[in-house]
Amino acid sequence: MNSKYQKLFTPMQIGNVTVKNRFVMAPMGPLGLSDALGGWNERGKEYYTMRAKGGTGLIITGVTFVDDEVEEHGLGAVASPTHNPVAFVRSSKEMTERVHAYGAKIFLQMSGGFGRVTIPTNIGEYPPVAPSPIQHRWLDKTCRELTVDEIHKIVKSFGDAAVNAKRGGFDGCQIHAVHEGYLIDQFAISLFNHRTDEYGGSLENRLRFAKEIVEEIKNRCGEDFPVTLRFSPKSFIKGLRDGALPGEEFEEKGRDIEEGLKAAELLVAYGYDALDVDVGSYDSWWWSHPPMYQKKGLYRPYARMVKDTVNVPVICAGRMDNPDMALEALENKETDFISLGRPLLADPDYVNKLRSGKCASIRPCISCQEGCMGRVASYSGLNCAVNPQAAREQDMAYRPILKPKTVMIVGGGVAGCEAARVLSLRGHKPVLFEKSERLGGNLLPGGAPDFKEDDIALADWYAYTLNELGVEVHLNTAVTSDMVRNGDYDTVLIATGSAPKLFSLGNDEHTYSAEEVLLEKVDAGDRVTVIGGGLVGCETALHLAQRGKKVTIVEALDKLLAVNGPLCASNKEMLERLIPFHHVDVITGAKAVSFKDTSLTLDNGQTLETDSVILAVGYQSENSLYEELQFEIPELYLLGDAKNVSNIMYGIWDAFEVANNI
Incomplete structure (x- = not known):
């Protein structure tokens, strides 16, 4: 390991739990990782265990729901620690034992509900709930106001859930959240909370829901079970369904910094053992789930404000995948822990690779959010565009081979490179030909803007990885049909990409x-x-x-x-x-x-x-070589844009599927 990164690998406490390094796996929607009983399925157990194996010090699961009556979610979407405690505790124990084998700790994230921001595909026939009759984020519906009895029921459910989490081997929990405008945050923000009872009005009243939750859990589980909180000190809301951009002058209609820091003080006084800091809301979603158009480390200034205000550990996420940036944030006392979400989808071994000085081998996240947030919202499944194995590690494991084959790959874009990588790892001998002077294909023009730098990083990663694997690569080589016919190859993959559509307008x-x-x-x-x-x-x-x-x-x-x-x-x-x-x-x-x-x-x-x-x-497929050879070469495959013009994700996924089954 480069000695300058050693501080990232020093242990630190959250409550009475010692985390072996400063890396936290950020909570990400765990859709597809649970079973119909509300426990963890094998896919979920494998997913979290692989991130522990990869060196992450603290795993925070994606959201689980403690209540399924006040706000119905549909079983099988995500795990539930209260629906069937026997199934949840059994499957959790099986998972946490494996996580602990690698020296990692694991916290269960628990939610009281989504309220006005519930994803439309998850609402079903139930009306969305909220602290007050307010507009739903996505639908033209008015939310139903929660009753006091329902609030008390949810609070008790948090206690039940924490007890089951502790029995299941979890080291602590995280409450979801006074953050991003979820249900408990809707209570905390006056824009959404118009109540006149003990849960509305003053900041203390609006935080009462969050206060009662931590008190209930501490009373039920004891002080030795840490309770952390996902927390946004600023909302960036210009109005309902209207968020502010970086650098934009606006009047904050949600939680501003002054109130945010006061809330942080109160929440710690109530008993929260750490604050996991981000900013934003569903009305300004690009802050909470930052795309490539947001700068890296965008939460650092806000984490610093919170850290200067409270005396408990602070966790900071938000495109923190650059290790130099992570170290700087620690040394500047902006945060105590570096939280990695999407980077650990892209590469579960990120932390171990950094520890062992292999930074160039870390597969980069490109912040496209196609495989993660896009698929969660559209298909209720968590995946990763650049890592086809993410959240399906067993299903997509590398298949053993009986006899190595020599495989010709024509084209060095993402599809060709991914195919070469997978084939080499499985024991085949890929030989890759690229007509230009550099691997990467459409990643290269796509990565030209400053905000798309990670596309270039992905191209560089493929070049580095193929070199490390010893893949034979021929650059500046345009392949002809005779080269394919006369070559001694068992299999041929055509990944010749696409070309921009052009037409004449006169000049x-x-x-x-x-x-x-x-x-x-x-x-x-x-x-x-x-x-x-x-x-x-x-x-x-x-x-x-x-x-x-x-x-x-x-x-x-x-x-x-x-x-x-x-x-x-x-x-x-x-x-x-x-x-x-x-x-x-x-x-x-x-x-x-x-x-x-x-x-x-x-x-x-x-x-x-x-x-x-x-x-x-648009682009048009360049598949003329395939068309010329399709009736001559017995084992011939068409990949990437040459098959169908699409995005980076499907170029990689299709190549993985084909290469893993040759």
């Missing part, structure tokens, strides 16, 4: 693809028009606007990002708001018809003066 000399501009092969000038308002077009426009260009987007459909999806809501909503925030003009419902000199004419009669036109209207 071809100043009409470019987004790829050419992003890779700086051409100078687009100071006035730029982007044709196409999908993900590539919007990100290209944002990138150019941040560099001082005057940018206009022309989109044929009636709104931006209409054909991309399903994008995670935090990514999509933040990008939609960043476009006008950076003064990018948007023209929808119009098509470009001609470009002459510096004048671009649209079919709605508008004329735009522009130095260049950038085409971002």
Whole structure:
């Protein structure tokens, strides 16, 4: 290990529990990790155990529900410590024993409910609940106000759940949360809490729900069972369903810093043993679930404020995957623990790799949120775009082989690289050919904007990994059909990618693809028009606007990002708001018809003066080599964009599936 990182591996206490290092696995929605009885299924046990095996000091599970009557969630969505205590305790004990074998500690995250932010697919026939009759975050419904008896019932359920967690071998628990605008946080924020009883009005009254929860758990489980709290000192709410952007001046309608720090003092006085700090709310989701458009370490200033205010340990998450940043945050006394969520989805061995000085081998999270938040919201399943094995470690384990094969791979984008990696790990001999001078394919133009730096990191990781595995790689080599026919290969994988769709508007000399501009092969000038308002077009426009260009987007459909999806809501909503925030003009419902000199004419009669036109209207598969060979090569597969133009996740996943079964 590089000696400068040793401080990250010093032990520290939370309550009476000693955590062996400063790394915490952040709680992430554990959908797909439970069984119909409310216990942990084998997938869940394996998922958490592998992160403990990977060196993480403290595992905090994703959310579990202590109540399923006041707010119905549907069994099988996530675990429940109260539905069937026998099943929960048995399966928890089986999991915590395995986690403890690696010297890790594990806390159970427990929720009192989602309230107005319940994901629509999880509501069923039950009306959403809240502290007051307020607007639901996603649906055009008014939430039902909780009664005092229902609050008391939920508080008691927390005590029951904590008892079962302790019996099941958990070392402590985390309460979910005075954070992100979930049910208990809705009570704490005056924007949502209009009550006039003992649970409304003053800050102390609004925090009464959270106070009674920690008191109930301490009374039932004793002082030796730590209770931590997920806590947001600032909401970034401009209004209902309206959040603020970084650097934007606005009036905070949620919890502001002054009230947040006062709340932190009170919550610690009530008995919470640590505060797990982030910021944001479901109305400003891109703060709570930061996409690549947010800077790394975005919660650090807020964690520092909280740490300066309270005398219990502080945990800080929020794109903290850079080890130099993590160390700096510790040395600057901004936090006591570094919380990694999505980075541990991408690489469960992150901590051990850092400890042993193998930083280059850490697979990066690209903050796309396709496999995690996107799939949780759309399909109630937790996964990872860059790690197909995440949350299905046994199902997607590397398959043993009977006889090694020599496999030709044509194309060094994500699909080709992932296939080569998997084949090599399983014992086959992949030989990869890439026509350009560098591996990565569309990661390279996609990663050109500053906010997409992790796309480049992923390309670099593949290059490093294939080199470490000893994979034979031929760069600057365009493969012909004769090379395939005459090669001595048992199997051939075609992953030749895709090419941008291009068309002529007249002035071809100043009409470019987004790829050419992003890779700086051409100078687009100071006035730029982007044709196409999908993900590539919007990100290209944002990138150019941040560099001082005057940018206009022309989109044929009636709104931006209409054909991309399903994008995670935090990514999509933040990008939609960043476009006008950076003064990018948007023209929808119009098509470009001609470009002459510096004048671009649209079919709605508008004329735009522009130095260049950038085409971002999609990609088309490049599969001509496959078409030429499909009836000649017995074991031939088509992968990635060459098969179907899609995103990074499906390029990697499809390649893993095929390569793991050869």
